[in-house]
Amino acid sequence: MQENYWPFLLFVIVMTGTPGPGNLAMLALGQSVGFKKSIPFLIGMVTGGVCVGILICMGLGELYMTSPRTASVFKIISIIYILYLAWKVMMMNVKPPEEVRPFTIYDGLMLHPLNPKNWAMNVSAFSQFADPTAPRVLEIGIFVMTFACGALLFHSLWGFAGSSLLRLLRIRTLRFCINSSMVVLMVGATLYALYK
Numbered sequence: 441m442q443e444n445y446w447p448f449l450l451f452v453i454v455m456t457g458t459p460g461p462g463n464l465a466m467l468a469l470g471q472s473v474g475f476k477k478s479i480p481f482l483i484g485m486v487t488g489g490v491c492v493g494i495l496i497c498m499g500l501g502e503l504y505m506t507s508p509r510t511a512s513v514f515k516i517i518s519i520i521y522i523l524y525l526a527w528k529v530m531m532m533n534v535k536p537p538e539e540v541r542p543f544t545i546y547d548g549l550m551l552h553p554l555n556p557k558n559w560a561m562n563v564s565a566f567s568q569f570a571d572p573t574a575p576r577v578l579e580i581g582i583f584v585m586t587f588a589c590g591a592l593l594f595h596s597l598w599g600f601a602g603s604s605l606l607r608l609l610r611i612r613t614l615r616f617c618i619n620s621s622m623v624v625l626m627v628g629a630t631l632y633a634l635y636k
Contacts (some may be wrong), residue, residue: 442582444468446462448569449586450530455561456590461626462489462551463598468622469543471615472532477542478599482592484548491553491589493562493584497570501563510567514556522630526623530616552591555593556634562587573635 462485467476495501503510510525525547532540552558565587570579609615 442574443571444569445582449550449566450567450589451561451569451584455557455565456587457594457597459625460557460629461525461555462591462595464622464626464629465525465551466530466595466599468532468619468626470599471505471605471609471618472602473540473542473605474606475599478602481543481548482595482599483553484543486543486548486588486591488586489546489558490588492558493587494560494580496559496566497576497580497583501566502561502624503574504559505563513553514554515560518554518556518630518634522549522627525551526627529619529626531625532619532628537558556630575578599625 466478466482466485469481504514505511525543526542529545566583570583606615606617609618
């Protein structure tokens with residue numbers, strides 16, 4: 441991967457920076473409770489993403505790609521989880537921001553393992569950029585740490601953007617409309633990743 445690192449880094453920037461369930465959840469959470477209260481969810485997401493990266497590098501991505509039954513079960517579980525998160529995001533604006541219970545580290549920990557976009561980008565990146573002749577531990581380390589840094593950076597930026605919206609939008613109905621839009625986009629991005 442060292443020879444292909446710059447194209448790999450560009451891939452990571454594009455994939456972790458664009459809208460997906462993680463970034464949209466951070467945007468919605470940031471605009472509901474602020475960035476500071478979103479940090480446990482952020483830590484959980486990055487940790488969950490690292491776990492997925494390690495599992496893919498160890499060969500679990502192959503099972504997902506070659507077993508239709510496994511892929512079907514994964515699709516059902518991920519849709520259920522994304523709908524659960526979507527419901528929680530929608531309910532956040534029923535109460536004033538100071539009364540909202542933010543997502544937990546466990547909510548974040550489950551997001552990327554159940555996020556089809558995350559699996560697709562990890563499988564694509566590892567199959568495209570990994571060097572089979574390089575030491576395996578080094579390849580996994582570079583792969584996982586690059587994705588972790590990208591996720592931490594871009595999830596944080598989306599959370600800060602949401603937090604800026606919180607300061608601007610004091611009208612609860614307006615926040616509810618924005619969160620509803622984030623929910624539709626989050627569910628839509630998940631369904632697109634599952635069925636494209």
